[in-house]
Amino acid sequence: MTTLTLSRALNEGLRKALENDPKVLIMGEDVGKLGGVFRVTDGLMKDFGENRVIDTPLAESGIVGTAIGLALRGYRPVCEIQFDGFVYPAVDQIVSQLAKMRYRSLGNVALPVVIRIPCGGGIGAVEHHSESPEVLFTHTAGLRVVACADAADAFTMIQQSVSCDDPVIFFEPKRRYWDKGEVDTAAGVADALPLDRARVALEGADVTLLCYGPLVRTCLESAIAAREDGRSVEVVDLRSLSPLDTEVITASVRKTGRCVVAHEAPVYAGLGAEIAARVTEQCFYCLEAPVLRVGGFHTPYPPSRLEEHYLPDLDRILDAVDRTFGY
Amino acid sequence: MTVESGGATTAALQDHASQAPGTPGTPGEAGGLVQLLTPEGERTDHPGYPLDLPAADIRGLYRDMLLVRRIDTEAISLQRQGELGIWASLLGQEAAQIGSARALAAHDMVFPTYREHGVAWCRGIDPAKLLELYRGVSHGGWAPEEHKFGLYTIVIGSQTLHATGYAMGIQRDGAVGGDGAEAAIVYFGDGATSQGDVNESFVWASVFNAPVVFFCQNNQWAISEPLERQSRIPLYQRARGFGFPGLRVDGNDVLACYAVTKKAMQAAREGQGPTFIEAFTYRMGAHTTTDDPTRYRLASELEMWKLKDPIERVRAYLVRTGQAGPEFFAEVDAEADQLGSRVREACRTMSDPPPLAIFDNVYTEPDAIVAAEREQFAAYLDSFVDGEGEGR
Numbered sequence: 001m002t003t004l005t006l007s008r009a010l011n012e013g014l015r016k017a018l019e020n021d022p023k024v025l026i027m028g029e030d031v032g033k034l035g036g037v038f039r040v041t042d043g044l045m046k047d048f049g050e051n052r053v054i055d056t057p058l059a060e061s062g063i064v065g066t067a068i069g070l071a072l073r074g075y076r077p078v079c080e081i082q083f084d085g086f087v088y089p090a091v092d093q094i095v096s097q098l099a100k101m102r103y104r105s106l107g108n109v110a111l112p113v114v115i116r117i118p119c120g121g122g123i124g125a126v127e128h129h130s131e132s133p134e135v136l137f138t139h140t141a142g143l144r145v146v147a148c149a150d151a152a153d154a155f156t157m158i159q160q161s162v163s164c165d166d167p168v169i170f171f172e173p174k175r176r177y178w179d180k181g182e183v184d185t186a187a188g189v190a191d192a193l194p195l196d197r198a199r200v201a202l203e204g205a206d207v208t209l210l211c212y213g214p215l216v217r218t219c220l221e222s223a224i225a226a227r228e229d230g231r232s233v234e235v236v237d238l239r240s241l242s243p244l245d246t247e248v249i250t251a252s253v254r255k256t257g258r259c260v261v262a263h264e265a266p267v268y269a270g271l272g273a274e275i276a277a278r279v280t281e282q283c284f285y286c287l288e289a290p291v292l293r294v295g296g297f298h299t300p301y302p303p304s305r306l307e308e309h310y311l312p313d314l315d316r317i318l319d320a321v322d323r324t325f326g327y
Numbered sequence: 328m329t330v331e332s333g334g335a336t337t338a339a340l341q342d343h344a345s346q347a348p349g350t351p352g353t354p355g356e357a358g359g360l361v362q363l364l365t366p367e368g369e370r371t372d373h374p375g376y377p378l379d380l381p382a383a384d385i386r387g388l389y390r391d392m393l394l395v396r397r398i399d400t401e402a403i404s405l406q407r408q409g410e411l412g413i414w415a416s417l418l419g420q421e422a423a424q425i426g427s428a429r430a431l432a433a434h435d436m437v438f439p440t441y442r443e444h445g446v447a448w449c450r451g452i453d454p455a456k457l458l459e460l461y462r463g464v465s466h467g468g469w470a471p472e473e474h475k476f477g478l479y480t481i482v483i484g485s486q487t488l489h490a491t492g493y494a495m496g497i498q499r500d501g502a503v504g505g506d507g508a509e510a511a512i513v514y515f516g517d518g519a520t521s522q523g524d525v526n527e528s529f530v531w532a533s534v535f536n537a538p539v540v541f542f543c544q545n546n547q548w549a550i551s552e553p554l555e556r557q558s559r560i561p562l563y564q565r566a567r568g569f570g571f572p573g574l575r576v577d578g579n580d581v582l583a584c585y586a587v588t589k590k591a592m593q594a595a596r597e598g599q600g601p602t603f604i605e606a607f608t609y610r611m612g613a614h615t616t617t618d619d620p621t622r623y624r625l626a627s628e629l630e631m632w633k634l635k636d637p638i639e640r641v642r643a644y645l646v647r648t649g650q651a652g653p654e655f656f657a658e659v660d661a662e663a664d665q666l667g668s669r670v671r672e673a674c675r676t677m678s679d680p681p682p683l684a685i686f687d688n689v690y691t692e693p694d695a696i697v698a699a700e701r702e703q704f705a706a707y708l709d710s711f712v713d714g715e716g717e718g719r
Contacts, residue, residue, distance in 0.1 A: 062527035069492020106468035107688040165691040243694040
């Protein structure tokens with residue numbers, strides 16, 4: 001085991017992917033010499049050359065569009081979109097081309113492209129640097145959408161995503177890039193938890209708290225705080241946002257009878273709505289309370305001096321947990 | 328409290344304003360319009376594009392053009408008869424498509440729009456596959472690598488980036504220069520040149536010196552919008568600003584389209600980077616079968632372009648030079664008749680896919696969500712006890 005930051009764990013995972021398959025490429029803005037603005041690709045151009053680690057022109061649609069072409073040629077490009085709020089120019093290529101090519105070709109074409117997107121707020125950034133656009137992609141069939149929450153998962157999930165034959169949108173919790181965790185860099189990914197599975201991050205008995213990405217840590221802290229009130233909170237890290245691992249979700253809710261979903265993205269028409277509907281449908285007779293949601297507001301992301309109010313924190317999450325006991 | 332902003336420098340604006348506007352439709356650099364066969368069927372020479380095709384090859388180009396026009400005619404009729412949902416006619420663009428496509432090597436990769444029926448023909452795509460798309464039976468569904476012909480792309484200009492990325496892959500495979508070198512060619516129209524993706528692909532192709540040829544069929548109309556709404560300068564001159572050569576070819580001249588494409592592809596394969604080819608042609612039909620061009624263009628314009636018909640001039644040339652006689656033309660006409668009837672038959676006997684095909688090929692393996700929905704829908708279909716659920 002090695003102690004790594006989440007950013008470094010991604011770097012090590014990408015390094016493994018580049019070593020294991022000569023068809024793997026890294027491409028994006030500033031990913032080469034600079035090593036990425038979050039240093040996720042640090043040193044990779046030096047070690048794997050400019051043919052495999054490509055500093056691209058500044059155009060997100062171009063990054064994804066040319067990655068599709070490279071994938072058609074047999075490559076496995078890993079694209080970096082520098083910040084969540086910059087992905088929108090690429091949405092046409094992602095939604096209309098990347099997601100649909102297998103379907104349109106009746107299975108004749110696979111596009112093993114990974115699109116890494118640092119996401120979420122909490123770093124005091126200017127606008128367009130703190131968004132959570134995951135449901136744009138979960139709503140698009142043909143894409144796999146995942147979010148890592150800690151260093152160990154970052155290391156394995158990025159490798160699993162690269163070896164996946166479907167396109168993967170890979171969300172990285174930018175305010176957790178410098179969180180440290182234990183990573184077994186010698187371990188292969190063959191025995192790791194599959195990419196489309198959720199994980200019980202903390203067992204509990206009274207209420208299920210579903211989360212992913214940057215809020216997993218916040219939810220774990222909330223669960224520990226809830227113990228003071230005598231409440232046993234089970235925290236589930238969804239990991240895969242599309243497909244959803246409803247098996248793990250419903251097993252947990254059937255056990256606890258209560259469910260709260262937390263995400264940074266706006267609550268309205270967010271992933272929590274989909275989860276609430278599915279949990280209600282599949283766990284109806286086990287529920288002691290309606291499924292509650294905690295998340296961002298139906299507003300643009302606010303200026304950073306207000307983000308502490310916008311982002312679900314320990315108190316807002318515990319408030320929702322408390323409310324599930326009021327029915 | 329406010330902070331003063333920098334403001335715009337008026338000097339720069341004046342500088343722009345003082346520039347004379349370009350004149351669309353006027354060939355400028357690169358020696359003007361490349362033409363090897365006049366509308367009257369007279370063979371001309373161009374110093375940059377010497378061409379000495381055997382008679383059999385020219386007859387072959389004529390045959391290709393005539394046959395794809397027949398496919399097109401049949402498809403329009405099938406749409407009118409309710410057999411196709413829609414059809415995008417290539418009428419008038421046969422020379423641009425056949426000339427360029429016949430200039431490709433078998434291993435070159437093609438990225439088409441949705442109107443490239445002539446190119447598809449040259450790449451060995453069964454015309455029935457094209458009908459499938461316009462009938463609504465599939466989204467195309469051919470294997471791109473097998474035919475070296477990508478899927479029809481309906482979103483305007485998206486495929487230019489795919490071609491450029493593919494060409495970057497050719498570079499990484501070491502398949503530039505030497506024997507077996509490869510290149511990509513991408514087709515798009517005049518309207519597409521306004522798209523961000525197309526301009527981004529120019530940037531990418533240029534800075535990476537990618538082996539890709541941009542083949543723009545300027546057919547003068549983007550549905551109802553004339554070229555003047557897309558550009559103040561001739562389209563081929565755009566390439567210069569991106570740092571690679573552009574040229575304009577008579578898009579109704581199959582020999583010239585063949586020659587310029589051959590040369591541009593060879594340059595790309597040899598590592599000389601991209602070329603922009605503007606094939607100056609005309610969409611003689613409607614944008615698609617749902618369109619009514621009489622609302623936005625004059626009949627006289629069409630009449631003028633009919634005099635430049637891409638097929639007639641080759642026929643005139645073949646006859647005048649004695650390279651083909653009545654027997655050849657009768658043979659090709661008979662072949663076209665047979666092809667037409669096969670196209671009709673293929674369309675009318677085409678069966679719809681079973682309902683559960685909706686769920687196929689979304690992912691490599693059906694994901695949990697798709698698999699569950701498929702199962703639920705299958706059970707729903709099976710719930711019809713009178714047998715209507717059969718055949719799923």
